[in-house]
Amino acid sequence: MATTTSLRILTAEDVVTQLRAVRARQPVRFSAFYSSQLGGIVTDPALMVILFDDHMVHRGHGIFDTAAIVNGKIYDLGAHLDRFIRSADYSKLRLPASREQMHEVIVRTTAASGSRDGSIRYWISSGPGSLELTPAAGAEPGFFVMIFPGLAYPERWYTDGMKVITTTYPIKPALYAITKSTNYLPNVLMQMEAKEAGCDNGVFIDADGHVGESSNMNVAFVTADGIFRHPRFDQILSGCTSLRLLELAPALQQRGLITGVDVSDLTVAEARQSREMLLLGSSIKVAPVVMWDGQTIGDGKPGPVSKALLELLEQDMRVARDRLVDVPY
Numbered sequence: 154m155a156t157t158t159s160l161r162i163l164t165a166e167d168v169v170t171q172l173r174a175v176r177a178r179q180p181v182r183f184s185a186f187y188s189s190q191l192g193g194i195v196t197d198p199a200l201m202v203i204l205f206d207d208h209m210v211h212r213g214h215g216i217f218d219t220a221a222i223v224n225g226k227i228y229d230l231g232a233h234l235d236r237f238i239r240s241a242d243y244s245k246l247r248l249p250a251s252r253e254q255m256h257e258v259i260v261r262t263t264a265a266s267g268s269r270d271g272s273i274r275y276w277i278s279s280g281p282g283s284l285e286l287t288p289a290a291g292a293e294p295g296f297f298v299m300i301f302p303g304l305a306y307p308e309r310w311y312t313d314g315m316k317v318i319t320t321t322y323p324i325k326p327a328l329y330a331i332t333k334s335t336n337y338l339p340n341v342l343m344q345m346e347a348k349e350a351g352c353d354n355g356v357f358i359d360a361d362g363h364v365g366e367s368s369n370m371n372v373a374f375v376t377a378d379g380i381f382r383h384p385r386f387d388q389i390l391s392g393c394t395s396l397r398l399l400e401l402a403p404a405l406q407q408r409g410l411i412t413g414v415d416v417s418d419l420t421v422a423e424a425r426q427s428r429e430m431l432l433l434g435s436s437i438k439v440a441p442v443v444m445w446d447g448q449t450i451g452d453g454k455p456g457p458v459s460k461a462l463l464e465l466l467e468q469d470m471r472v473a474r475d476r477l478v479d480v481p482y
């Protein structure tokens with residue numbers, strides 16, 4: 154922070170110089186950013202900024218979603234946009250543009266980034282204009298798209314398996330859990346708590362003792378009798394990865410790896426008896442959990458179903474023509 158003796162009124166040029174200096178100290182690998190407030194795409198990370206009085210910044214009145222760029226195509230953008238629009242609706246956010254226009258902006262920002270593998274995160278904000286609790290009168294909703302390399306997870310999560318804890322932080326009430334809003338405080342605190350405990354992530358449990366979800370991932374199990382089980386989606390985020398894996402998983406039944414697929418409430422006691430525990434999401438894809446609250450899951454090694462589901466998902470990301478969007482690089 155500037156010392157109080159150096160405080161002065163800045164020119165626009167000073168601000169840009171300062172933003173560049175911040176980026177030089179804290180380099181990021183954001184390759185392109187669209188902002189409806191800027192009216193276009195920027196590739197200089199110093200210019201990837203948002204108005205401070207946007208309701209999304211100071212009251213958390215905004216929503217987001219993230220889709221993956223795989224081999225120069227965008228995977229499952231339709232499912233992510235459906236959830237994005239649902240989240241906007243639950244949050245009483247006006248859409249800044251039509252679904253088709255937002256789709257087009259996402260594709261064109263991806264093309265401008267040149268990135269052939271990575272992530273696209275996009276937001277709708279309620280807009281700037283005041284510091285009130287309700288949106289400012291006449292506030293223009295904002296639309297932002299960021300292209301970045303994606304979250305990086307350690308290779309050992311896949312080779313050796315992950316360790317998780319049950320978080321002490323309460324799960325979000327259903328409405329806030331099914332809405333992908335910019336309020337991720339419980340998720341952030343859970344992940345910090347897990348790391349402080351020497352673990353990789355946490356799991357939310359609901360008031361009835363049912364398994365919820367993880368920080369930015371869903372949780373699923375292979376029960377002792379071989380069923381691929383996933384919690385119901387009415388109190389947790391409906392993960393696009395989970396929904397797709399539930400469609401792909403029956404192929405594993407034909408291969409004798411599972412005995413069925415089921416989406417239902419799962420008590421912690423039942424879940425702890427599982428052969429396999431898995432974390433699922435767009436960034437992690439499919440990763441095995443081998444220890445939960447210091448107790449071993451199955452034989453304490455990554456299991457065959459987690460490996461097979463990861464292969465099915467990676468194949469789907471390459472070949473599912475109806476789920477791949479071309480990018481005009």
Ligand SMILES: Cc1ncc(COP(=O)(O)O)c(C=O)c1O
Nearest residue numbers: 369370371390392393394434435
């Ligand atoms: C809280 C939460 N649960 C689950 C998921 C998994 O969703 P997806 O598979 O669409 O990435 C995410 C990630 O978006 C999340 O933030």
